Amino acid sequence: MSGDVRIELPEARKDSHLRSDGAAISVERLDKSYDDNHVINDMTFEFERGKVYVIMGPSGCGKSTLLRQMIGAEMPDAGKVLIDGIDIHSHSRKVRDEARRKFGVLFQSSALLNGLTVAENVALPIQRHTDLPQSTIDLMVKLKLELVGMGGALDKYPYEISGGMKKRAGLARAIALDPAIVFYDEPSAGLDPVMIGVIDKLIKDLTSKLGITSVVITHEMPSIFRIADEVLMLFNGRIVFRGSPEGLRNSSDPLVRQFLKGDPEGPINAPRQLSELSERLIGPSARQGSSNG
Ligand SMILES: Nc1ncnc2c1ncn2[C@@H]1O[C@H](COP(=O)(O)OP(=O)(O)OP(=O)(O)O)[C@@H](O)[C@H]1O
Ligand SMILES: [Mg+2]
Structure with missing residues (x-):
């Protein structure tokens, strides 16, 4: 596209920027x-602006549940989530909308609408939340798709593109309104290692170049070490580790060690239940056999 296109920031985009000096x-x-x-058991934490936070932990430990509370898709039983100081579960719809405008979400499925082209999918949140003329929206969409390397796929339908391209289109839509925060639920699920690297680089670049705060749920160990400024590991409704990727690698916590090694034997619940089940079914020798092997 031509190099000297200028777009004025509309109000909604200004709103999306973080306003205070407090936590994102x-x-x-x-x-x-x-x-x-x-x-989720009495969980408390803060995320600073402009960093990549990875949330990890065994299947069923509550990562997606935590995400749904953080984006206001579900009401917690108790406690609060503040997005740039604004209560995402406020009784006031106006306040909730104000909090919502500050973040975008990349869902695991990418959640693109099949009846719309890639460009139309990305335009959707802009049309919904602003009164901008279509010509400006078209330019914003083009810019966002170029940012994620999808400038050539504007007119494709979601069923015509690969899983990795869908993720990138979903990401373009998540950043359509220039959010200050982006949440990602398993952005690398189902992708090949090279495409995972591409998505990781995008997450890193968006964070460093646009100052976005990224919250990434992932199981992908290489990704965690590539992208995370800080890692949180959840287990049994609590945070059992919070620290740098280095700290994670060097942790002596048995839960962390088991998860990093992918060891079926250890303190993490589900595999233990499984091995107890196999013990009951085929006797204790099965377990000894497996730990020797
Ligand atoms: N809407 C719901 N109704 C009832 N139980 C739920 C609901 N959503 C999640 N759960 C339960 O809450 C627990 C945590 O689920 P959650 O989906 O948050 O786990 P997760 O850490 O995201 O797992 P995975 O890595 O497999 O995606 C599970 O025991 C799950 O069965
Ligand atoms: Mg999940």
Whole structure:
């Protein structure tokens, strides 16, 4: 595209910038249960602006549940989530909308609408949240798609593009309104190692070049060490580790060690239940056999 296109920042985009000096995200004494399954247990933490935070932990430990509370998609039983100091669960819709304008979300499925082209998908949040003329929206969409290396796929439909391209289109849509924060739920799921590297680089670049705060849920160990400024590991509804990727690598915590090694034997619940089950079914020798092997 031509080099000297200028776009005025509309109001909605100014709003999306973080205003205060406080935390980008602040989670205070958050609690969430489903019946008697206590998924988030009195969780408190803060995320600073302009960093990449990785949330990891075994399957079922509550990562997606935590994400849903943080983006206001679900009400917690207790506690608060503040996005740039604004309560995402406020009773006032106006306040909730103000908080929502500050972040974008890349869902695991990319969640593109199949009946719309890639460009139309990216335009959707801009049309919904601003009164900008279509010509300006077209330019914004083009810029965002070029930023994620998808400038040539504007008129393609989601079913015509690969999984990696869908992720990138989903990312373009997540940053359509220039959010201060982007949440990613398993951005590398189902992608090949090279495409995972591409997505990792995009996350890193968006964070460093645009000053975005990134919150990434991932299991992908190479990604964690490539992108994270800080890592949080969840287990049994609590944060069991918070620190640098280096700190994670050197941690002596048995939960962390087991997770990093991918060891089926150890303190992490589900595999233990599984090995107890196999013990009950085929006797203790099965377990000894597996730990020798
Ligand atoms: N809407 C819901 N209703 C009832 N139980 C739920 C609901 N959502 C999640 N759970 C339960 O909460 C727990 C945490 O689920 P969650 O999806 O947050 O885990 P996760 O860490 O994202 O796992 P994965 O790595 O497999 O995606 C699980 O025991 C799950 O069965
Ligand atoms: Mg999940």
